[in-house]
Amino acid sequence: MFIFWPAGSLLAIRSPWNSNVVLGGVAWAFIMVGGIMGARWLIDGIYQPIFTFYVPGLLLTIVTQVQWTSYKKQMADEEETPEEALKEPEDISPPRPSARRRRRNPKAGRTRD
Secondary structure, eight states: OOSSHHHHHHHHHHOTTOOOHHHHHHHHHHHHHHHHHHHHHHHHTOOHHIIIIIHHHHHHHHHHHHHHHHHHHHHHHHHSOHHHHHOOOSOOOOOOOOOOOOOSSOOTTOOOO
């Protein structure tokens, strides 16, 4: 996240395993601060850090996002194969009936012992 500016941050944000709010906030902060620094360098005409850090980072970001998208598609295809989707479940039992309620008026003639 420190060397190649947007790649690490975007991977941290888009990761389904990341549920850490602090890490997500830090990743967003890196994206915002890096974007502001890049814009200021462009305005001031300082191109060396942009070519040193930003261009390789942007290329790495594009490569990782394309691979991530294809990996997610591959994982979705492996979850449900067509053979399993077409099979009808054989052992489905009907739903259980709801619990029977006691009658409020017990039948006449019965006594409790």
